[in-house]
Amino acid sequence: MSSHDEDWGEHDDAAPGDEHTGGSGFGAIQVYLLGLLLAVGLTIASFWIAGSNLVWGPGIPAALLALAVAQIGVHLIFFLHITSGPENANNTLALAFGVLIVLLVIVGSVWIMAHMNHNMMPVPMDKLMRMQR
């Protein structure tokens, strides 16, 4: 128990949004600049892919979603400074729980409603007559 605590005791917790660049403003601005560069690149890529036939048509939604997830990751790391370090464990765990709930709500809704749409397909008339008998 105590050895476990000593491993962790090296670091203070960090608030989300805290930078870890040693306190100089210049390093912090560099981190923001790099984040901006990556985010702009990913945004341009998404808008470009959406309007072109660069990617196989049915693959476009998957490509766009992948780009969006990548960009959200860039925002989290470079703007919100959420890292995988031990001082960020609380923030990362809260984020993981949030992502779990978001995925459950969205994937669950889409999945269930798609099934209901499928089950509500109009039934051919002769089949309906047979069911009523």
Added chain:
Amino acid sequence: MSQTATPSDIAAAYIQHGPYGVGHDPHGHGHREARGHGSGGPAPKRVIIGYGFWIFLLSDIVMFSGFFAAYAVLAHATAGGPTGKDLFDLKRVGIETGCLLASSFTCGLAYVAATMKKQLQTQFWMLVTGLLGLVFVILEVLEFYEMVVAGAGPTRSAFLSAFFALVGCHGLHVTVGGLWLGTMMAQIWFKGFRPHIMRRLLCFNLFWHALDIIWVALFTIVYLLGAGA
């Protein structure tokens, strides 16, 4: 009997040592620097406030996920009315995206300037952030206005109800964020970089970056998937 701990023993140990059995070090010696892991006292106020606000932001994102789910389910329920392909102007959405992304960046610059206690620089970058946010809101209001005038208001179809609820909710967040930004500028100007003002600025920064994250999901799922694919 001496090997088994009775409930009162456990309670006594809990009171003495805290839930993790390492104690709060009431005599002031030992691991003072190991904050937030059961010893050395509570984390600094700044960390606690930042964490609390982070929890709020995540719950806000969970609320947005409800709107996203509604939109995803209703996206094709156009009731014979206009579809996303007919309505969405990707050029305008691109400008909106650029504004919000740039304002996220300048918001970060304002925070860096504030940590260095540079008043004018902080005010300048916050003003730029606010103006970019204002351009974003104006463009969005213009889009809503044109859609309603063209007979594609929120009452036209389930798709449009979900669209206006989702995008409008994000726009409302940006508007409220803009009001908060103005308040923060006044507070920094008149009160200076006191610790509690800096904590509020940290929270505002988190809020503004979170709005940009939601917008990334929004322009991808609503506009790009709606207009293109």
